[in-house]
Amino acid sequence: MPHDHSDHDHDHPHALLPPEPALRVKALETILTAKGLVDPAALDAIIDTYESKIGPRNGAHVVARAWSDPGFRTALLQDATAVVAELGYYGRQGEHMVAVENTPDTHNMVVCTLCSCYPWPLLGIPPGWYKSDAYRARAVREPRAVLADFGVVLPADTAVRVWDSTAEVRYLVIPQRPSGTDGMDEAALMDLVTRDSMIGTGLARTP
Amino acid sequence: MTRLHDMGGRYGDGPVVPEPEQPLFHAPWHKRALAITLAAGALGKWNIDVSRHARECLAAKDYARFSYYEKWMAALADLLVETGAVTRDELSGQAAPAPSPLGAKRLAAADVATVLATGGPADRASTVAPRFSPGDAVATRPIAANMLVDGGHTRLPAYAAGARGRVLRYHGTHVLPDASAHRLGDAAEPLYAVAFPASELWSHPEHPRDEVILDLWQSYLEPAA
Structure with a gap:
């Protein structure tokens, strides 16, 4: 059996760059730009996409629609990839979507223990805590203790399902619709849907 | 044996610290690191499994001390040299780029929106017939x-x-990272998707009712009674 070559490479090339992170990034950008491999204007466009175009409002739109429209909810739970793509939410790190619905019986929570996989087209760039060692290590073993870090306490008879994103399938949690929201339209409902409620570390806001 | 990235269930990491939804980036260089990584990926010299494995192959002491985007930068530099896109002397500044x-x-600025919106689906046709059904x-x-490469990438x-x-x-038939990460x-x-009782x-x-669900390839699994 071949052996992974990387283990013999004790002299990683990255050590040739300046150690300080901001200088390291600057050096890489300068080298790649000079070689014609990276266009700084493209970097600006990528940053603008994730700062101002793609974020948790996309996911909130999907959740509010699922709360308001039973036909949409059924279709979303059956084939989330196609349904959210119709709303324009498709792309990198959201190629294969599954929506999982919280109920009084079951609470869903999403993690990626091996790296930090996350549904970018619906939620944007993951928050720092999602990428932290503490979340990656603990969410699968003690999800209720992690929920307590977020101030969330579940009823004693609610089961927790933790989804570890080990493949290219990305999971969106549909939080429970809060009570007292019966007359609210989709736009008003969207404001109740937090980023954390769609990862499963939070609940939707109450109006 | 496993590597440091494989940390699910580990003890000793302390509390998870929630954050507000903004700011998304905590330093200007974080944005740049993200963008450079995506732009360099668009050159087509590696796939997502190769890049994940490059991060996992950072020395254990580096993986532990580097922040998220520092891991990205280090793995990117390693991949650029490994694929010949950049030389060691260019990286160290001993040679002009x-x-x-x-x-x-x-990647042109005008193509960014299209490339990000296109993504890279991982489902592929396969001759391997499904061996299992839900339940x-x-x-x-x-x-x-x-099982293909000693010390290699697995999910x-x-x-x-x-x-x-x-x-x-x-989920259908998907690219096997254990092969793809090693070209x-x-x-x-x-x-x-396979459900395991927490117990x-x-x-x-x-x-007693909690479960953990993982996405697992057929070759990771055997029938159980």
Whole structure:
């Protein structure tokens, strides 16, 4: 059996760059730009996409629609990839979507223990805590203790399902619709849907 | 044996610290690191599995001390040299950066929206027939290891090795990371969401009804009684 070559490479090339992170990034950008491999204007466009175009409002739109429209909810739970793509939410790190619905019986929570996989087209760039060692290590073993870090306490008879994103399938949690929201339209409902409620570390806001 | 990235279930990491939804980036260089990584990926010299494995192959002491985007930068520098896109002397500043023929593939600003919106689906046609159906009892490999390359990339976490669960859903046939990360082809095979009772994975589960679900390839699984 071949052996992974990387283990013999004790002299990683990255050590040739300046150690300080901001200088390291600057050096890489300068080298790649000079070689014609990276266009700084493209970097600006990528940053603008994730700062101002793609974020948790996309996911909130999907959740509010699922709360308001039973036909949409059924279709979303059956084939989330196609349904959210119709709303324009498709792309990198959201190629294969599954929506999982919280109920009084079951609470869903999403993690990626091996790296930090996350549904970018619906939620944007993951928050720092999602990428932290503490979340990656603990969410699968003690999800209720992690929920307590977020101030969330579940009823004693609610089961927790933790989804570890080990493949290219990305999971969106549909939080429970809060009570007292019966007359609210989709736009008003969207404001109740937090980023954390769609990862499963939070609940939707109450109006 | 596993690497440091495979941390599911580990003890000793302390509390998770929630953050507000903004700011998204905590330093200007974080944005740049993200953008450079995506732009360099568009050159087509590696796939997502190769890049994940490059991060995992950072020295254990570096993986532990580097922040998220520092891991990205270090792995990117390693990949650029490994694929010949940049030389060691260019990286160290001992040689002036020379224009690269690969520049023909440079991601243009005008194409960014399209490239990000297109993504890279991982489902592929496969000749491997599905062996399991939802509801079937399965057991994972006893050891979380790549069966093609010793010490290679795998997506079976150590905490879920040698565990018994049941198939929850079938995702279709997907690229096998254990092959793809080592440029051994797509080797697509059936992929399933498999549910494990928390009591199957942990000595002190928090609740008798809790479960952990993992997406696992068919070759990671055997039938269980």
